[in-house]
Structure formats: C-alpha cells, structure tokens
Amino acid sequence: MLDLFRAGGAPMFFVLIFGLLSLVSSGTFVFRPADHKRRTLAALDRAVLYSALAGLVAGLAAVGYQVPQNPAWAKSPDLPLIVMTGVAESLSAPIFGFTVLALSAMLQAAGLRRLGRPA
Secondary structure, three states: OHHHHHHHOOHHHHHHHHHHHHHHHHHHHHHOOOHHHHHHHHHHHHHHHHHHHHHHHHHHHHHHHHHHHOHHHHOOOOHHHHHHHHHHHHOHHHHHHHHHHHHHHHHHHHHHHHHOOOO
C-alpha cells in the first residue's frame, strides 16, 4: 500500500484526504441515514473521482515530460519498459481512488437500505 502511495506522488494526498472525508461521511450515513446527506456524499465522491483522474493525468504528463528530458532513457533499448513503468505508476491514484469509491458506495448502499430506499 505504501508503494502504491509513493508511486502516485503528490496527487495521492488529495485522493487520500478526499477519500477519508468520503469514507467518514459514508460511515456516518450508515448509522444516521438522512436524505439531505446524499448530495454531500455525491459531492465528496466526485472529489475523490476527480482527484484520482487528476493524479492519472499528472502522472502521464510526468512520464511524457521526464523520459525525453533524460537522454539515457530516451535512447535506451529499454525505453518501452521505462514508459510502461511510468504508466503503471501513473495508475496508482485511480487504483487507490476507485477502491475508496467502491468502499464508499458499499457504505452508502447500507445507509440507503436503512433509510428504506433502493440503492
């Protein structure tokens, strides 16, 4: 998990902060469900989604910028492996963010069940 966080870089802090807010809010929704909380939950989930996507784009941009700037990498026969490693690291934010969103959705479904509404 720490390797995933490190590979994602600075955008992971935003995914983590918004993700924790989303999970805490979804957790409280399970125990005290109310219709008026649903818009806030949706907004927090969008914040997680957008920060995960921003992390992906930032990571891909870093790969696209850094590889050509380093002549040893750019001329290396291992260039495809270098780029694949960078792309894999760029996927850290979406992996983490989408996992948080899945957990949040599960908690919200439990809250909706308690509220007597279908998910």
